[in-house]
Amino acid sequence: MTGFVHPEFLVETDWLAQHLQDVVVLDCTTHLIPDPKITYVVKPGREDFERGHIPGAQFCDVSRDVSDTSQKLNFMRPTPEAFGVAMRRFGISNSTRVITYSTANAWWATRVWWLLREFGHDNAAVLNGGWQKWSREGRAVETGPGTTRSAGDFTVREVRDLMVGKDQVKAAIGDAGICTLNALLPAQHTGSGGNSYGRPGRIAGSMNVPAAHLLDPETNTFLPPDELRRRLGAVGALDRPVIAYCGGGIAASADALILTMLGHRDVKIYDASLSEWAKDESLPMETG
Numbered sequence: 001m002t003g004f005v006h007p008e009f010l011v012e013t014d015w016l017a018q019h020l021q022d023v024v025v026l027d028c029t030t031h032l033i034p035d036p037k038i039t040y041v042v043k044p045g046r047e048d049f050e051r052g053h054i055p056g057a058q059f060c061d062v063s064r065d066v067s068d069t070s071q072k073l074n075f076m077r078p079t080p081e082a083f084g085v086a087m088r089r090f091g092i093s094n095s096t097r098v099i100t101y102s103t104a105n106a107w108w109a110t111r112v113w114w115l116l117r118e119f120g121h122d123n124a125a126v127l128n129g130g131w132q133k134w135s136r137e138g139r140a141v142e143t144g145p146g147t148t149r150s151a152g153d154f155t156v157r158e159v160r161d162l163m164v165g166k167d168q169v170k171a172a173i174g175d176a177g178i179c180t181l182n183a184l185l186p187a188q189h190t191g192s193g194g195n196s197y198g199r200p201g202r203i204a205g206s207m208n209v210p211a212a213h214l215l216d217p218e219t220n221t222f223l224p225p226d227e228l229r230r231r232l233g234a235v236g237a238l239d240r241p242v243i244a245y246c247g248g249g250i251a252a253s254a255d256a257l258i259l260t261m262l263g264h265r266d267v268k269i270y271d272a273s274l275s276e277w278a279k280d281e282s283l284p285m286e287t288g
Contacts, residue, residue, distance in 0.1 A: 003225030005263030009113070010222065011125045013134050016054070016099060023097040024090060024149070025057040027131070028108040039195055039247070039275075042074055048103045054127075054134060055142040058090050058149065060100075062108055062250075065089075066115055073275050075111070075248045077163050080156040083119050091149025094121065094157070101127035101134070106220065107183075107211050110253040114269065117260075120158030126257060132220040162256075163271040166283065169243055173205050173284065179237045180206040181244045183251040184274075191287030197247050198278030201287035207235035211246070211254035228258050238264060245270035245277075 004010070016023070029045025042063045049059040060066065065086045068076045078086070092098060098116060100109040109126045116124040127134070135141065172178040182202050187193035189208040191200035202208070209232055214222055222228065232238055232255075242259060244252035249271040259267045270277075277283050 003229075004261045006261045009125050009257060009261050010128045011099060012128055013137055013139065016127060016134075017139055019097075020054070020056050023099050024092050024152075025054050025099045025101070026060040026090065026109075026112060027053050027057045027103065028060045028062050028100050028112045029103040029131075030062045030108045031104055034195060039197055045103060045108075049146065050144055052131075052135070052141045052143055053103075053146065054101065054131070055140050056147065057101075057142070058146050060086075060090070060112060062111060066112060073248065073272050075250060075271075077115065077118065077249075077271050080119055080159055083115065084154055084156050087121075087154035088152045091152045092154045093152040094154055096123065096152060096154070098124040099127055100124065101130045103131035105212075105251070106130055106215060106222075107251045107254040110257045111250045114162065114253040114256055118160055118162045119156045120160065121154075129219060129221040162268050163249070164243055164268045166270070166272065166276060166280070168268075169203060169245070169270050169277070170283065172243055173203070177240055179235065179240050179242045181235065181237055181242050181252075181255055182206045182208045183211040183244055183246040183255045184208075185210050185212060188247075195247065196278070197274035199281075199285050200278075201285045203245060203274075203277055204284035204286045206245070207237065209235055209237065209255055211251035214254055214258055222258065225262065229262055232259060232262070238262065241266040241268075243268050243270055245273040247273055248275045249273050 031043040032040040044061045102108040246252040
């Protein structure tokens with residue numbers, strides 16, 4: 001982890017195996033099943049969790065436990081009160097070290113990490129390599145519904161406003177002092193393929209550093225800091241404020257995590273992302 005300004009936001013499997021009794025582990029697995037009519041169907045990963053999880057972990061349903069289910073769009077940031085209730089239910093207090101991971105894409109874990117950061121809790125980290133690395137190394141596995149912990153006393157002491165809405169994103173178009181960063185795959189960025197959230201393509205003027213390209217496809221671990229710095233620096237994301245987006249504010253959190261670890265101090269996520277933007281014909285998009 002040398003090369004990161006904030007290496008504490010990522011932990012290795014060796015470290016976690018030695019500290020399972022000292023932390024609260026959240027399995028954040030979620031699957032998006034493609035559906036041409038509505039883009040995707042959300043499938044929480046509880047079945048994956050019950051087939052096997054890190055010992056002592058609890059299942060966090062990202063779509064319900066830490067999202068505002070009163071909104072029309074999926075995965076919107078919860079209220080501070082609702083987030084606090086969820087954290088207390090998981091046995092989390094303000095002093096608790098929280099580790100997030102996923103058996104699917106890493107950005108489900110980074111999304112929950114970002115929410116903890118949004119609500120002032122910096123004592124959290126993502127498991128580098130996730131379940132894929134843990135299980136590949138033959139480490140201890142637990143099955144079943146998981147063990148419920150005694151309630152914690154987590155309270156939200158600070159809201160950092162690390163999420164933005166469409167007005168701020170719209171205002172950034174044409175502003176060379178802000179980098180609007182798309183974390184979706186290149187085909188989605190150009191509008192040539194992949195899931196479309198209404199209209200194909202990208203927010204006008206945005207740059208593309210896919211969340212998937214921050215990871216080694218063979219190990220599922222994040223690339224070395226120097227390479228991450230090179231990729232993000234190539235689009236001007238290191239030296240100006242960043243608004244990261246994707247389809248629904250999930251993959252964008254992986255870009256946001258890495259930028260934060262590299263020392264960036266002004267990163268925000270467009271929470272509704274293309275789930276909102278692409279459906280509104282008045283908001284500019286580009287293809288190609």
